[in-house]
Amino acid sequence: MIKLQQISKIYGSGEVATHVLKNIDLEIKQGEFVAIMGPSGSGKSTLLNILGALDEPSSGTYTFFDSSINSFSKEQLALFRRYILGFIFQGFNLLKKTSALENVMMPLVYQGIDAKSRKEMAYKALKSVGLESHVYYNSNELSGGQQQRVAIARAIVTNPQVLIADEPTGNLDTQRSHEIMELIRSFNQNGITVIMVTHEEDIASFATRTIYLRDGVIERERTHAL
Ligand SMILES: Nc1ncnc2c1ncn2[C@@H]1O[C@H](COP(=O)(O)OP(=O)(O)O)[C@@H](O)[C@H]1O
Numbered sequence: 001m002i003k004l005q006q007i008s009k010i011y012g013s014g015e016v017a018t019h020v021l022k023n024i025d026l027e028i029k030q031g032e033f034v035a036i037m038g039p040s041g042s043g044k045s046t047l048l049n050i051l052g053a054l055d056e057p058s059s060g061t062y063t064f065f066d067s068s069i070n071s072f073s074k075e076q077l078a079l080f081r082r083y084i085l086g087f088i089f090q091g092f093n094l095l096k097k098t099s100a101l102e103n104v105m106m107p108l109v110y111q112g113i114d115a116k117s118r119k120e121m122a123y124k125a126l127k128s129v130g131l132e133s134h135v136y137y138n139s140n141e142l143s144g145g146q147q148q149r150v151a152i153a154r155a156i157v158t159n160p161q162v163l164i165a166d167e168p169t170g171n172l173d174t175q176r177s178h179e180i181m182e183l184i185r186s187f188n189q190n191g192i193t194v195i196m197v198t199h200e201e202d203i204a205s206f207a208t209r210t211i212y213l214r215d216g217v218i219e220r221e222r223t224h225a226l
């Protein structure tokens, strides 16, 4: 599904150039649940942002099925993110003083879906994360765990092929983290490919495969027994 070949990322140039990613080769198959681990500053977020087409590599190629993402225009990249990918961030990034339902409907506005269908799809997505009784709560009236559920509903409401998550449980306690991970795993088992950054082994253990980054290179990887 996804193929990275010799991906490098360099910030700055000359004396101050920092090689954040060094010749990364990585293949991800459809249906996989991949965790990316590594020390702070090892390049995890940079790699995830390249996979999420939020950032461009300095060199190397990114292929998605038969498409060369490198050759995409800005507009094509926006469509790729909007229709193919779903994003979950550590900080939830919900609109405050806005209902859970409105938050989840938002990505559908950009897809030009009519208001009635938007509402139905958003309700269904919120139901799938166990929040059907909270659809009219404003996001700031919800707990951290509930807010992350809204964010997950917003990420999956467009039926993405790939879910991209950067430390999705970073702001949650252990109990809430594990509930969120169970939920992400259930979406993966329903067919969504998941790529997630975490620095916690117990969170990575929900994945089917873990990639360990160190100083911008893949140091090793591990396939998990199910
Ligand atoms: N926009 C940027 N400009 C310069 N350096 C950056 C930028 N973004 C990240 N870096 C550097 O790249 C390295 C890797 O960052 P990052 O991918 O965020 O690591 P991680 O997510 O593993 O903690 C860090 O040393 C960081 O300081």
Ligand SMILES: [Mg+2]
Binding pocket: 044, 045, 046
């Ligand atoms: Mg990071």
